[in-house]
Amino acid sequence: MLILKNQSLDEMLSSEKKHATSGDLFSSTISKQNPMYKCFWQKQDDFINLPIFIVPDAREIDTLFADVSTFHQSISPLSAYAHICHEIVAEQLFLEQKKVRTKAKADxxxxxxxxxxxxxxxxxxxxxxxxxxxxxxxxxxxxxxxLAASITRAANLYPKLNSKMIFERWELARKLTNQEDSVxxxxxxxxxxxxxxxxxxxxxxxxxxxxxxxxxxxxxxxxxxxxxxxxxxxxxxxxxxxxxxxxxxxxxxxxxxxxxxxxxxxxxxxxxxxxxxxxxxxxxxxxxxxxxxxxxxxxxxxxxxxxxxxxxxxxxxxxxxxxxxxxxRPFSVEERPTCDVSIDELEVISRVSMKASTLKPKRSRVLVVSLLPGVDVELRLGVIAPVKKVSLPDADFISNKKLKSLLFEAIDILNGTSRPDSRSGRNPK
Structure with a gap:
């Protein structure tokens, strides 16, 4: 059985510190309203010190991932450590029930x-x-x-879920990892x-x-x-x-x-x-x-x-x-993810960086993406489109520019040394 707590990101990371008010005239008295998330914890600590399931409101899921990637980069992607899913998925896993979920016999x-x-x-x-x-x-x-492998796996774990949802998440995973169009x-x-x-x-x-x-x-x-x-x-x-x-x-x-x-x-x-x-x-x-x-x-x-x-x-x-x-394959809600990143978090990360140092994949050029808790797909990273940056001049251009600058500087020096003679008023003999 899991323990439910409503926590902010700082609270679940145990990084929130309570500071006494200093009484400074310029101190802000406005408290920041941090989003709260449903966090499901194991009874026994596994030394990861993170919830095993996080269920954000649909409007807050992007905020959660953005905050983690900005302020807590060492644990990004967060979905590599905790299952993060929508309420509709969490309901089928019966996270809030005390009874262990009974699995239907395979047909x-x-x-x-x-x-x-x-x-x-x-x-x-x-x-x-x-x-x-x-x-x-x-x-x-x-x-x-x-696609069929992801759909059949998901149907076994989430029989009430519409297969269209899996299809959309599978397609998005392929798009974000720059896969070729499926034949x-x-x-x-x-x-x-x-x-x-x-x-x-x-x-x-x-x-x-x-x-x-x-x-x-x-x-x-x-x-x-x-x-x-x-x-x-x-x-x-x-x-x-x-x-x-x-x-x-x-x-x-x-x-x-x-x-x-x-x-x-x-x-x-x-x-x-x-x-x-x-x-x-x-x-x-x-x-x-x-x-x-x-x-x-x-x-x-x-x-x-x-x-x-x-x-x-x-x-x-x-x-x-x-x-x-x-x-x-059995799936337990008390087991941590084995993926590199979830599809929801990958979508947020892809807007900024798809570097290996950010994603931390377990295999070179291969990313294990979680479509849903217990439903993973392994995708080889395609050619990543380069991030648009201000173009820098190449080495030859820089060298030529420096050379021109030196030549102009030399001309200015020569012109400067000849001016005093012209201002002295002496006529040439």
Whole structure:
């Protein structure tokens, strides 16, 4: 349980000193009104001597960071030592309750779809970057930097938070660290996320399958009858050696039909997974169709992860297993941050300086940014735009200027020595 105190910055830093009034005629009798913050302290001192959570009013959060960076630079960024969050986030962490927060049991189907969302974004990004791709070559590091990774982690800790908030903070973190534009649009990720979440206005049988309301056999029946694929579907099950040619035949029939792009994309991905269910080994076969169907890799990963043959420990050389570890990793409100800086404080600091001496990153040219307490993203610092300063003359210019100055000074001296003769009135002989 944490102890709540309402404190000013000076009070929480134990630097406020009470001075007796001197009685000086010119002494100010006006007391400064310092902002007060909700500060949550651990019962047992951990020698950091700072609150473990600080919850400022939304109007005061910039003031807090600005005061720290101006008057207490040694502990800036403050968010490296204490979690600093808005009230809406603090409410979901139940900081003021005496009971320990009970964590909901992880849902197997939801976790599989979370992994699919991350892989869908990472693999789509690799395709759009025009890289030759073998499934196992999609790196874990690339997966952790996706928007999907931040959204799924945040959803596990803060189920009532709108994913749009995470999206905005993730985008801001990339902007402040000068990342290149993501090749996968954030809208594409959010659009597929909306299919995973139950929406009353989306009653398509593909989305119903994702939500578990339609079985795989029912989906198979719907797709084969919608596109007239009964014979091809049978061959795909029975003939192993010619499955790719059968799949190409299915794609041809689907593309020649009049169905919507979303249903076509899901259908092609569904039967691509049927080549070797749950293996993810045929995702490269979808690359030629990505220009027509932006979400085709997302669908493929979803069907693969939901297959009974999917092996979470061994798929993609163990990357899936590690992603699940990240999503469900425990978070304790009594543990201090492990990030370099929070996104809110980074935004304030970026207005003045993005120097390593200010940010104090744990790795060179890499910044760990906290989007929310327990939700961190690791970003490589891009090329920082130079701060506009008054331009200084270069060395050659300075040297030439000095030379001219000396020459003019010599001329003045020569002129000065010749003037007395002209004023003496003596005529030359």
């Amino acid at each position: 197997d189907r939801k976790l599989r779809l979370n992994v699919a969302l991350i892989l869908g974004e990472a693999v789509t990004g690799a395709f759009l970057a025009q890289k030759d791709l073998l499934t196992a070559n999609v790196g874990y590091a690339a997966c952790t930097q996706t 996968v649009s954030s809208e594409a990720v959010l659009a597929f996320l909306s299919k995973i979440e139950i929406k009353e206005n989306d009653l398509s049988f593909t989305s119903l399958f994702l939500n578990g309301q339609v079985s795989e056999n029912e989906l198979f029946f719907e797709l084969t009858h919608l596109f007239g694929l009964q014979d091809d579907a049978t061959k795909l099950k029975e003939t192993y050696n010619s499955r790719m040619s059968v799949f190409n035949s299915i794609v041809g029939k689907v593309e020649a039909s009049t169905g919507s792009a979303e249903i076509k994309s899901a259908c092609i991905a569904f039967f691509c997974n049927k080549i070797l269910p749950g293996s993810m080994s045929h995702v490269a076969s979808l690359k030629p169709y990505l220009s027509k169907y932006y979400d085709i890799v997302f669908w493929y990963m979803a069907f693969a992860c939901l297959s009974s043959e999917f092996d979470v420990k061994n798929s993609m050389s163990g990357i899936c297993y590690k992603l699940i570890r990240d999503i469900v």
